[in-house]
Amino acid sequence: MRNFIGLTERPSLDNIAVTQGPVPVPGPGEVLVRVRATSLNYHDYLVVAGFIPQPAGRIPMSDGAGEIAALDPGVKGWRVGDRVMGAFFPDWVDGPPTDANNAAISGETVDGFAADHVVVPAHSLSAMPAGWSFAEAATLPCAGLTAWRALRVEGRLEAGATVLLPGSGGLSVFMLQIAKAIGIRTVMISSSDDKLARLKELGADHGINYRSLPDWAPAVRELTGGRGVDLALDIGGQSTFAHSVAACRMGGHLLVVGSTSNGAPELPLRDVVMRHIRIGGMAVGSVAHLADLVRFVEAHAIRPVIDRDFPLAELGAAFRHQLSGAHMGKITVSL
Template identity: 45%
Template structure:
């Protein structure tokens, strides 16, 4: 079988497509023929060596495919089932812990950029009915992160207002989940063409952050001065201050990304004055993923796929991701 591996210490030029033996499932494991994956910022950081991993690690955290064999004592899947991977294979339910964070595919464990993957049945869930493999592959990281941010941590309800930043995978899913939950959405972008697409997806207002450096104040004004109930914060230090300025009293910020860096100043006075809460979000549990899949099937949400690359073009896909020209998810077909 073919697989995409990374030679240490990393770099897009050190990705190689190799032939490996097809694995066989052990007890409590399933063998999945992987048909698609999707690119996340985490995958890119691993690929360039920002997150060190072992030499010749198979890349990619997200995977979608079909069960082609099962090991002894498997009870949750049958041959022919369509499945998706989980970002944290050891986090089934309950609060996160160091042990539950271990083994992320493509990072601390074998990744999904391989035509066949064997893993514990608890490391997968069923894919939404009616989804293609490409659509299903967008869910394990980006969609679940957005789901946990809004539904689990912020606990949004009909009539709330949600602020999403940009038009990457997490932000688009957050917009879609918020809309089907009955919430209003305000989005930010620096592109008029992307603003138009965000509006088409249901954003009530779109603010151009490149033209408006005090966009947090503008967002608050768009809510009549009350502020937003929840923010899906993907930027980090350079955007956090504006996200705080956009919030209502008692609002919630889900800190998801560090696209602008890992250190910066926080306007602490404004934060505690507004009695805000902030939660660091690193994807979610298997049970949360199962809840999300049921909600997707009930709501009819369709993932926004920007483009598809073949396995052999994974380095090119990462370069496209780095350029930040995409809208929605970049996917990989195997």
């Protein structure tokens, strides 16, 4: 038998419960993974809280790490016991995003990793970074990969560039770690002076408390010699979008990598047009991108910052901890 969480017809943080069922059997081209850890992302919260409707029984959670327990005889390149990570987009192996390769989303349109055994396509798997724990590896496929693709694939930033990073959650901390390894200068915004101090300990060059300085874009420009940043990453949506635009340099780049805001932002059209700001959006990345990231974190000895680990039975409590905003880095769940 396997332990797993299946969403109810009306899911909420109050009715998340572990149940039991038969261990699935891998079919052609598939692998059975004994999941050891998952980690929380805001997208996962939207699913488990019912804001992204799913059929009853859907297994949530887009991140997963564990070891291969069984595999279809036709699968090549993997063997029982290999330590692996799943993928947010299990069918996006390489190349640009398409309607076809982005249709399957782990924990949303297909079952995710809130189960101690899952069957996934063999092509969706990546090897864990050498020496990492399962909990550490479970932080990489969504937050870590989003940070990597934003900075290197879409942002194309090199040493000496400047970047604006929002908050102190798992995504922002990964962005900071990757940026510092590349040699990118960072400006972090947060609502907490204590968190800004911790971010500076991790290598942040500058920090701005947006609660004490609500109009923070001029401060960003001042910290960059009046120029503005080369790339601004935005997750606040309505509350931060116009500020992020104003913080960009002439010809700069604003990349939206998610949103924790309920409202749609208003586009400051004149600033965007007259200052030649490029605005784009992106979600996570491909299996090939994740393999590139694994090589990078191994080469630069980067390890994730984990705030707290919960058991699967306390997944609802884990999300409440995430919503409190008290965490720094990633929140993980062990199975």
